[in-house]
Amino acid sequence: MAFNLMNSRQLYKYLYKNIRRLPSDLQNYYRSHVRGQFNSHSDEEPERVRQLIQKGIQDSDWLFYTKVVLI
Numbered sequence: 001m002a003f004n005l006m007n008s009r010q011l012y013k014y015l016y017k018n019i020r021r022l023p024s025d026l027q028n029y030y031r032s033h034v035r036g037q038f039n040s041h042s043d044e045e046p047e048r049v050r051q052l053i054q055k056g057i058q059d060s061d062w063l064f065y066t067k068v069v070l071i
Contacts (some may be wrong), residue, residue: 007053008038008049008052008053011053011056012034012038014060015030015034015056015060016031017029018033018060018064019034021064021068022063022064022067022068023067026067031064045059
């Protein structure tokens, strides 16, 4: 990804926007997964949130590359 996300809301928006690039049979699963993960980590400390954001970026880059580019 070419930019750094500063907060979890920006990551959420980025993920939801890019889920539309996935095949339609995967979109509902990943929408539900993203929503559930954000809800389950809503009470994390700021340092942990930064770690989760970085991991979310890495995982989404891999997912969007393997499911969109390689298909």
